[in-house]
Amino acid sequence: MTTSEQTAVKVERSNFGERFQKVRTYGMVIVLLLLVGFNIFRIYRVVSTNETIVENGNVTEAFVQALNSALNVNLTQVATIVIVAVGMTFVIATGGIDLSVGAIMAIAGQLAPLIFMGPIAERFGMAFANVLAIVVPIIIAGIFGLFNGLMVTKLKFQPIIATLIVFIGGRGIAQVLTNGYLQFFKNPDFQYIALGRPLGIPTQVYIMFIVVLVAWYVMRSTSFGQYVLAVGGNEKAARLAGVPVDKVKTAVYVISGALAGIAGLIVVAINSASDANLNGMLIELDAIAATAVGGTPLSGGQASILGTFLGALLIQMVKFTLLSIGVPYEFALVVNAGIILIAVYVQTKRTA
Amino acid sequence: MANSDLLLEMKDITKIFPGVVALDRANLEVKRGEVHALVGENGAGKSTMIKILTGAYIRDAGTVIFDNEEVNFETPLLAQAKGISTIYQEINLVPLRSVAENIMMEHEPTRYGLINRRKLNAEARRLLTQIGIEIDVTKPLMDYNIAIQQMTAIARAISFKSKMVVMDEPTSSLDDQEVETLFESIRRLRADDVSVIFITHRLDELFEICDRITIMRDGKIIETTDMGSISKLELVSKMLGKDLGEIQKGGATSFSAPASRQIGENLLEANNLESSPDLVDVSLNVHAGEIVGLAGLLGAGRTETARVIFGADPIQTGEMRLKGERVRFDSPRDAIDAGIGYCAEDRKADGIVPLLSVRDNLTLALLPMLTRSGIIKREQQKEIVEKFIAMLGIKTSSADQLIRELSGGNQQKVLLARWLCMNPELLILDEPTRGIDIGAKGEIQKIISNLADEGVGVLMLTSEIEELTEGSNRVVVMRDRRTVEEFDLEEISQDGIMTAMAHGEAAEQLQEVAQ
C-alpha cells in the first residue's frame, strides 16, 4: 500500500475509542453503585426482618455492623487482586503478559514465616526479623520478575512461555520450601499489614490505595510511564526515538513480581498461615480479567490503572452479590469465568 | 474480441481510496510466455495493480480478461484457482516444513487417504528440476537460503499449473549467483509458456530478463514497450516524469538558495560502510550548515544507509567519524546522545506511536531532558510543544489530540518537531515530504532550509528530483546498495542525477564513451 493510501485511510474510530473509554468508565461506576446499592438494600432487608434483632430493638446498630463487615470482607478480598492487577496492567501495557504472579505470591508468602520464625528472630530480635520478613520476600519476588524480564528481553522467549515456566516451577519452589506443609503462626506485628485497622480500615486497603495511586501517577506523569506506553504502542518507533526498550520491558516484569510479593504477604498475614499450595491460585486470571474489563487492551499501548481498579471492584462485587443471594461458591467460579471471557471478547472486537 | 496472443488484459482499471486516486484508467497487457516488467517509483500504483489482479483488492472500474475469459477475482484463492500465482518478497511458506511439503501443501498425492511420501518427494523433485534446481527436498525449508526458498515458491506455483506468476521484488535479498539461478528458472517458465510479471527496482535485471516493460507513475500507465526499445536513462526519466535535457526553471520547491548557506566543519564522515545484505559500499560526508541530498531509486539502499548511520542497524565493515573522531553506535540512543536525529521514512511503522497524543509523540525523544528524577516537567513540556506547534504550523485541535487523527502532513510535522526540539547537530530526513499535500510540503521544505541556515547538517533522502536540484548543496547518488556518484553544487543537474541512477556513472563519461 502506498503511503498516500495509508494516510488516506482516516481513523474515525479513534474518536469512538475515546468516547467508549469514558462510557466504559462511567458504565462501570454505575454498575458498581447499583450492585453496592442492591447489597445494602438486601442487608437491610435481612437485618430488619430478623426476629431476634427486631425484638432487641437495635436494627440500626445491627445494620451498621453488617454493613461494616460486608465492606471489610469485600475490600479485603479485592485488595490483593487489585495489587496484582496493577502489576499486570504494566506488563500488558507493553504488550506482554505475566502468568507467574500466583506462584510468586506463594513464594513470598512462604518466605516471610521462614524468616520471622527462624533463627534470625532469635539472634536479632522480632522487630528486625519482621522488617526483614517484609522486605526480603518483596525483593525476592522482584528477582523472579527480573528473571521473567530477562527471559523475554535477552533470551527472546515469548512472554507467555517465559512466565509459564515460572508459573510451573515457582509454585513448586514455594511448596518445596516447607515440603507442602502449611506454616501456622501468630505474629501480630507482622500481621498488622493485613489485620491492622488504622482508623477502622484494614491496612491492606491502605496499601491497595497507595499502590493504585502511585501506579496511576507513574503512568500519568513520569517518563517511565510514557516509555511503557510507547513500547506497547509501537516498539519500533520507540526504539528509533531512543527509548530503552529492553530495560523498560524488564522493569515492568520486576514491578509485577514485586507487587505479587506484596500481595502474597498480605494473604498469609490475613490467614495467619502460609499455604504454598493455594496462595495466589488462579489469581492471574482475576488480574487479567480486571485489566481487560478496565479497558486496557491486551495488545498493549494503552493503560488505565483506574480502569483496572474499577474492574477488580466490579468483579468482586459480582462474586459477592451472587454469594449473598445464595449462589454456591462453585457457581461463582463459573460465572467469573464467563465474565472474563466476555470482557476479553469485547476487547478483541474493539481492537480488531 | 479476444486476442489469443494475450494471456492477460487489464483495461481501464481505476481504483480510488478516500482522498487519493491510486489507479487512473490503467491498462496492462501481458502476452503468453513473456516476462513482463512492471516498474514505477513509490505511489506509482503498481502494487495496487497487482493486488487487483491477484484478488487482494477489488477494482472500482475496468475489466480484467484472463485467458480469454472475463474474470472478477474477489479473493487470492480464486485467482490462484484460475492460474495466477504470486511470489511475494516475504516468502509465504512454512519454514519448518520441508521443501516438498511446502510445494505440495493441500494437494499432496495420497494413497488410501494417506499421504504417499514417496510420490510427494518425487513430484517435488520433478517440479524443481523443471526450473533447474536439484536439492534434498526432505529438508526443512528454513535450512535453505532465500533464493532456494523462492524457487520453492515458484515450484509451488507451477504445481498448481499456473499460467502466470507474479514476482514482487524477487531479487532484493539475492546475491549475483542466486539471481542468475532465479533467472534460469524464469527462462524455463517462459519456455513452458508461463508468463511472468516481474516487479523490481534493479534496472540491470530488467534488461537482462524481461521482454517488455510497462512504466507507471502516479496511478497512470506511462508507456508499454519492448525492453530493446528503451535505454536505461530513458527508463529512469519516464519513471520520474522528468524529460531529458530539461533545464529546471526553479521555484518548484520552497528551499532557499543552497549557495547562500555557510558550510562549517565536517560533521559526519562515512567510509565504505557495509552491512550485508543491505549495503555493499557506502561513503559520504555531511558538513554543518549544508544539505546533502541522497538520491537513488527504490531499493538503492538509502534508508538502510540512514538506519546504519543512526545505529538502528549494525555495521559490518567500514568506519564512521563524527567531527573527526571514530564512533560506533550500537543503538539509536547512542546516536541521539551524539547529537544526531533520524526522521523515519514510514511514519506509520517507525514513526508515530498511534495511541499517544501529539504532545507525547513530539517530546518522546526529549523526555530524558524534560524530567526531574523521572517526573515530567509539565510546564516546560507544554512550552516546548506549543512553541513547535506554532513554528511548524501543526494543525491539531489540541496538544492532547491522538496523533493518529492528524493528517499525514501534520503527523510528519510532529515527527519533525520530535527531532527539532532536540537541537541536533546532524539531522537525517528520510522522505520528509512524501505523502503530504503541496502546501504542507512547501512549509516543511522551508523548515529544512532554515535548519541548514542555522548550521545544522542535513542528510536528506528524497525521491523528488526538485528537492535534490533546488535544495541540496551536494547530491550523493546511490545505486544498487552503493554510493556511485557525488555532485557538488555547480555540478548538480537533473540529467546528471538520473544518469547516475540509471548507470552508476556520470553523464560526461557516458557521452565520452558514446563519442
Added chain:
Amino acid sequence: MATIANNANQDTGTRKFQLSNLMRQQGALVFIIFIGVFVLASIIFGENFYSAYNIKTMLIYNSMLAFISLGMTFVIITGGIDLSVSSVAVLASMLAAWFSRFGLLPAIFVTIFFTTLVGFFNGIVIARWNIQPFIATLVTFMAARGLSLIMPKVFAIYMPVVLPGVPIELWANNVLDFSIIIDRTKNMQDILLDFGGIPIPIILMIAVYVIGEVALQFSRFGQRTLAIGGNEEASRLMGLPVRRVKVIVYSLSGALAGLSGVILAARSGVALPTEAVGWELQAIAAVVVGGTLLTGGRGSVISTLMGVLLLGLIFNILNFVNVGGFSLTVYWQSVIRGIFLFIVVLLQAPWSKRTG
C-alpha cells in the same frame, strides 16, 4: 542446467519416515534415556521397582497422562495451548461415574461426547472469536472446575433413592459429601481388565498413539496442523482451512481428556473434584521434553509418549528415593518440570518463534 547444492547433499533416495532429523533424534534420545534410567533404577531399587505390579500401576497411571498429552501435542503443534484438560478430565470422571449405572459403554460414550463438546467450545472461542488460547482454555479450566465442584451437590439432590447396582448402605453412608461413589464391583472396573495379559488402558494408549502418529505424519489433517503452527498467515494464504483445523484439534483434546477421565474414575472407584491437579502442566512438560516445539510447527506424537514415560518414570523413582531421610516429594516435581521446560525452550530457541 544450473544445479544447486546448497549445503545439501544430493539426496535423491526415498525416505520412508518423515520425522525431521531433530525430532527423530530427540525422541530417540529420550527413549534411550528412558531405558537407561529404567535399568539403573531396577538395579538400585531391585524387586520392588521392576515388579509387574509396580510397572502396571505406573503405566496405568501414566496412561491417563498419556491421553491428555496426545491431545496437548496436537494443540501445541498448531501453536496453541490447552490449559483446561485437567478440569475437563475431572468433570469427565464425574460424568462417567454417574453414567456407570447404565453400563460401561454408555458411560464412556456419553462422557467422551460431552468432553468433545467442551473442546469444541474451546476451539470456537479460539478460532472464531480470536481469543488467545491460554486465556480461552484457562477460562474453561475455571468453569469446568466449578462445574465439577457443583456436580456432586446437584446430583446428590436429584439422584433417585434406589439405584440399580448400588448398595443402599453405601449411598446412605455418604460421608464424603463432595464425591460420587460408584459401585466398585460393577461396570467401570471392566475397563481395567487385562486383555491378553495387558491392561486395556495400556492397549488403548498404544493404539491411540499409533493412530496419532500416523495421522500426524501421513494425513492431510496432520500436515495442516504442522503448517498452521509453523506459519499461520502463510497457511491461510495457501488455502488451508485454518479455523476448521483448530476447532478439530481442541475438540480432539477434549475427547482425549474425556477418555482420561473415564480411566480415572474406574481406577479410583470414586470421582473426586480434587483430582488431576496439575495434569495440564505435566502434559505440557511431557510434550516439550519429547521434542515438540512449544511455539508450534514441529512435533511428533511418539516423542510425546517417550516424554510421558520418561517423566513418569523419573517421578515414579522419586517415590523410591529416600536418602538419609530426605525424600524428594511431589513438590519437587513442579520445580523439576519448570527447570526441564526452561532448558528445553532454551534449546529449541533456533527454531522457535521469538519476540522482537
